[in-house]
Amino acid sequence: MNEVVITGVGCVSPFGIGRQALWDGLTQAHCAIARVPWLPGSCNAGALPEQALEGRFSANELLMFDRSTQFALLAGREALDMAALDMAAVDAHRCAVYMGTAVGGSDSLHSAYLDLYQAGSQTLAPWTVPRVMANAAASHLSLRHGFKGPAMTLSTACASSTQAIGEAYRLLRHGDADLVLAGGTDACLNPLVWKAWEALRAMAPDTCRPFSAGRRGMVLGEGGGVLVMETLAHAQARGAPVLARVLGYGVNSDAGDLLKPSVDGPALAMRQAMASSGLAPESFTYINAHGTGTLLNDRCETAAIRKVFGAHADRLQVSSVKSAIGHLMGAAGVVELIGGLMATLQERIPPTLNYQAADAECDLDYVTEGARPARVDAWLKNSFAFGGLNVSLALGRAVEAGQ
Template sequence: MNRVVITGLGCITPIGSSVSSFQESLFSGTTGISPITSVPDAPDGNPGVRYTQAAQVLDFDPALHLDSGVIAATNRNTHFAIVAARQAAQQARLTEHHNPGDIAIIMGCACGGRSSEESEVKNLYTRNARAHPLTIVRTMSSAGASNISIDLKITGPTLDISTACASATHAIGLAFHMVRSGMSTAAIAGGHEAPLSWGFYRAWDSMRVVSPTRCRPFAADRDGMSLGEGAAMLVLETLESAQARNATIFGEIVGFGMSADANHITQPQAEGAASAMRKALADAKASPEEVGYINAHGTGTQANDATEASAIHQVFGARAAQIPISSTKALHGHSIGASGALEALATTLALHEGRLPQTAGVTEPEASLNVDLIVDEPRPTGPTLALSNSLAFGGLNAVIAMRSWK
C-alpha cells in the first residue's frame, strides 16, 4: 500500500483566511470568537438568543475570488469551499502533476446552504412567494464538492459526507484510504460550513449547550460550545509522487478509525470514542505508547469533555495524564461539519512546526478529568504521532492518526 502525505493546505476560517494567518493565530492564541454581528432575516439583526458570541469569518469577500455568476449560484459555504480548495491545490500544484481523472474530491459538509434555504422558506411562508430557481443548487450539501470539481476541472471521484460534527474527519479518512489503496493518485479532502443563520442560532439556543461567553474546553468553569463557520482543505498524495517532484511535505497520515456509539443521539459514550482511537492506531500499525499529542474534539460542554477524557484514559491507561492535548475550538469555534478539517489543519501545522497549540482562554483545567491540557502558550515537541478526534451527534466517531515529517 502507498504511504500518504500532505502536500497542500488551504483555509477560510475565523482566525485567518490563509494558512499563514491561521498559523499565526493558532500559535499566538488569538481567538476568532467575537460578538455576533448582524444576522440576516432576524428582527433588527438580533438573533434573540441567550449567548452573545460566535466564531465568524469577518474578512472574506467572495467578489475578490469568484466571478459574479458563481457567487449568485452558490451559498457562502460553497464560496469558502472553492477558495480554500484553490489555495491547497495551488500550493501543491496538484493538477500540474496528477491526471484530473485520478484526483478525488472528498468533502465534509453537514448543514449545506442553510442561509439560502431559510431565506426562501421565510418568503414562502410569509408571502407565498415563488422560490428562487437556484435554491436547490445553493442549498444541497454536495454543492461544495461539485463546485470544487468544476473550478479545478477535476473529474475523479467527488462526493460529500454528512455525519454531523465528524463529517470532515470522515472525509479526510476516506480520502486517505483511497490514495493509500491506489484508487486515486491524489485527493483534496476537508470540510466547509457556513451555518450561522437566524434559525441555526435559535435551534442551538434551544439545546442549551452554547456558552453564554466563549468556549473553554476542559476548563473547570466551562459552560458550553461556541458556534462557528469556515473551511479547511488538505491535498493528499502518495509519498512516492511527492518525493519524485520534490514537493513540500507537511506531514503524513498513517491511520484512520471510526465507530458508532449505538446508544443515544446526543449523549456521547466513552467506549465509542475509545474504539475509534484504537482503530486509528491499529490502522497505523502504531502502539498507544507512540502518541505524543491529541487534538481533542473538545467542545467545551460538560458531557463531551468528560466523555472524551474518559475515552482517552480507556485507550492510554496510566499514560493518559501525560499525553499533551488541546482543543483548538477555543480559537475557531465549532464549525459543525467543517470542524474536523480545521482541526486536521491545526494538527498538521503543529507537527510541521514542532509546536503544540494551547487551549486558549482556559485558566484552570478541570482536575477531575486528569489530562495534560496545554494552556497559556504552545508547547514544543519533537517528531511524534498525533491523533485528531471528532465525536459527532448520533454517536458517530472518527479519528485520524498523523505523523510528523522530518
C-alpha cells in the same frame, strides 16, 4: 498498501482566509469568538471577519455559490497552490474530491425562507437548489479544478470532514485514486441553524472553555478547510513537498444514544487509528482533541484518552482549537487538523484558551499556558458527533530524506 501523505492545506476560519491567519491566531493565543450582530440572542460565535469575502468572486459566481461553497473553493485553491499541482501532468480520472458538511447550504436555505415567508415572494431564485444541495462544495471543487474521479460528500454531523479525510485515506491506500482533495465546509451562522442549536441548550453564552471547570457549552463557528492528499509514490513522482503523513484511521458508531457521548466508542476509534498506523500508543505525544466545551463531552473524551493510553496519558499534550474559533461543525475536524499539522511543522502546539480552573474529571495536560514549543512525531485528531459517531486519525511528521 500505499503510503498516504498531505502535500497542501488551505482553510478559511474565523481568523480570516488562509492557513497563516489560522496559525497566527492560534499561536498568539487570540480568540476569534465574539458577538455576531446578525444573529439573534446574546451568544457569541466564531465568524469570518466582515468584508473578508469581498472581491473574491464575481457577481455571477455569487449567484451560484452558497457561503459554504465559497469557503471550500477558497480553501481548495490555497491547498492546490501549496501542493504545486499541474493538472496537465496527472490523470484527472484518478483525482477525487471527498468533502464533509453538517448542514450543507443552510445559509441559502434560510435566505429562501425569508424570501417566501417574510418578503412574500411567490418564487425563488433559479439557483436555489444548486446552492442548497449538500454536495455543492464537492461538485464545484471538481468542476473548477477538472477532477474527474469521484466527488463524494459525507454528512456525519461534527465528524464530517474528519471522516471525509479518513475515507480519502482508504481510497488512496487501496490504490483507487492517486490524489484527493479532502476536507469540509459549513456556514451555519444564520438564524435558522442558530435557533435550532439554541433550542438544544448546548451553547455557552460567552465563550468556549474546553476541559475547564465552569465551562458552559459549545460556541458555533463557520469555515472550511481542504487538504491535498496523495499516495507517497504519486507525490514523489511529481516532486511535491510532503507536509505530513496520514498513518491510520479509526471509525465506529456507538449504536446507543443519539445525542449523549460515550467513552467506549471514542476509545475504540483511537485504538483503531493507532492499530492501523502500526505505532505503539507510546509513540504519540499530542492529541488534537474534539474538545467542545460541553460538560459531558469533555469528560468522556478525557476518560477515553485515559482508557486507551493508561499511564502514558499523563505524558500526552492535549489541546482544543475550538477554544479559539468555536465549533465549525462539519468543517471543524479539517480546520483543527490543519492547526495540528502546522504545529508539527513549526514545532509549537496550539493552546487550549479560556481555561479557568481544573475539573476533577478532566485531568490531562491541556496546554493552557499558551503555544508550547514541542516536537511532535505522531499525533491523533479526534472528532465525535451526534448519532454516536466516532472518528480518529493518526498523523505523523513528514519523513526527511535518509530517515
